[in-house]
Amino acid sequence: MIVITLGILLLIIISLGLIESHFHRLALAQLPIRIHVNGSRGKSSVTRLIAAGLRAGGLKTLAKTTGTAPRIIDENGKDRIIHRLRSASIGEQVRLLRNFAKKKPDAVVIECMAVNPQYQWV
Known part of the structure; x- marks a missing residue:
């Protein structure tokens, strides 16, 4: 019974990851x-x-x-501070790109969130 439950949970997690990946690729295609x-x-x-150079162009x-x-x-070149409710994460970048799209x-210019070396691997 536990194996079946874990298998179902694994399938759900994989499915959610595939769905998120699909929507991320759709957002990227619009940028x-x-x-x-x-x-x-x-x-x-x-x-x-x-x-600034791209805007000037x-x-x-x-x-x-x-x-x-x-x-x-x-x-327009105006800065808006992002108020985080939690620590920086790759999910923040994914949501940001979706909002930008x-x-x-x-054009979109994004700084690498190198708060953790693993973030540069993606």
């Missing part, structure tokens, strides 16, 4: 230009500069930095 900024120092500054650009405080930079930008 024609995606730039991921990685490195050890200066990621927030580089993210801001790239986003006439592209509707959204950006996200994770420096001292996580921020979203909208299509709804705004139909030409």
Whole structure:
């Protein structure tokens, strides 16, 4: 009985993961230009500069930095602080990309959330 229950739970978890993956890929398909900024120092500054350059070039650009405080930079270049209810996670990036896709930008610039080295593996 326990084996059947565990098997069913495993199938549910795998199914939910596949569904989330599907919706994530749909969101990515709606973001024609995606730039991921990685490195050890200066990621927030580089993210801001790239986003500003793309905006100056006439592209509707959204950006996200994770420096001292996580921020979203909208299509007008305005900063909005993200108030987290929990610690940083990859799920935050997935939800953010889904929200960005709804705004139909030409480009998205996102800083790597290198708060944990494993986050760079994805």
